[in-house]
Amino acid sequence: MVGIIKTGIPGLDTVFEKKGFISNSSVLVSGEPGAGKTILALEFIYYGAKEYKEPGIFVSSEQSVEKIRELAFVLNMPLEQYEKNGLITIKKVNIAKGGEMLPDQILNEIKSKKPKRVVLDSITPFELLAADQRDFRLKLLSMLEEINRQGVTLLATGEKKLTDFDRISFNAEDFLFDGLILMGRQRKTVNYQRVLSIIKMRGTKHSEELHPVEITENGLRVLTIK
Numbered sequence: 001m002v003g004i005i006k007t008g009i010p011g012l013d014t015v016f017e018k019k020g021f022i023s024n025s026s027v028l029v030s031g032e033p034g035a036g037k038t039i040l041a042l043e044f045i046y047y048g049a050k051e052y053k054e055p056g057i058f059v060s061s062e063q064s065v066e067k068i069r070e071l072a073f074v075l076n077m078p079l080e081q082y083e084k085n086g087l088i089t090i091k092k093v094n095i096a097k098g099g100e101m102l103p104d105q106i107l108n109e110i111k112s113k114k115p116k117r118v119v120l121d122s123i124t125p126f127e128l129l130a131a132d133q134r135d136f137r138l139k140l141l142s143m144l145e146e147i148n149r150q151g152v153t154l155l156a157t158g159e160k161k162l163t164d165f166d167r168i169s170f171n172a173e174d175f176l177f178d179g180l181i182l183m184g185r186q187r188k189t190v191n192y193q194r195v196l197s198i199i200k201m202r203g204t205k206h207s208e209e210l211h212p213v214e215i216t217e218n219g220l221r222v223l224t225i226k
């Protein structure tokens with residue numbers, strides 16, 4: 001029987017028939033800037049610790065550890081107690097040209113802390129610094145293999161330029177992950193509505209709807225229109 005990792009993200013688990021991610025799978029959350037990818041990734045780690053006592057590591061390639069803590073704090077997800085008791089670890093990965101997505105220092109952290117959940121936010125800077133697309137994909141593949149060996153469930157984020165939900169253009173990396181979640185915005189007369197859609201999730205059926213996403217001072221929640 002396959003194990004399930006409940007994301008704990010408000011409104012998300014019920015969109016999957018198995019009510020969560022499949023354990024040891026890799027999920028890419030892809031979308032435009034400001035869609036809510038970092039916040040969703042943070043909630044995956046926060047609720048994992050808070051609701052399920054599952055250790056998680058949040059690896060940021062874009063924001064400093066301090067910035068991530070601040071973001072969590074203003075969204076009512078204080079991380080301090082979980083960082084103190086070791087359930088949550090936040091790390092900044094420095095992307096140098098030719099650098100690995102999971103350098104030894106981070107990999108050693110994963111090996112010693114044995115988290116259930118790992119976030120990599122985001123893979124895009126590695127793409128920008130890679131010699132070419134082939135180099136980027138090889139790095140991505142080696143990262144995904146390593147994550148798989150460590151038996152953790154990975155949520156990675158990545159930027160996508162076009163998230164017009166009627167004509168999505170897929171990148172090569174979209175095919176390398178077990179799951180793909182798209183986040184973006186849709187115009188609703190005079191304003192925009194954030195939306196999320198599950199494109200694929202190996203091992204479980206899932207909703208085929210566009211789900212509105214709400215971000216407030218209490219974080220992000222996924223809505224289902226009945």
Ligand SMILES: Nc1ncnc2c1ncn2[C@@H]1O[C@H](COP(=O)(O)OP(=O)(O)O)[C@@H](O)[C@H]1O
Nearest residue numbers: 032033034035036037038039040074215216217
């Ligand atoms: N306290 C808040 N209340 C409402 N919306 C917020 C709050 N904090 C951030 N946001 C929204 O979240 C967006 C950033 O989300 P983020 O997860 O960083 O996006 P992404 O990682 O997809 O670029 C901001 O552009 C802002 O609109």
Ligand SMILES: [Mg+2]
Nearest residue numbers: 037038121122
């Ligand atoms: Mg982000």
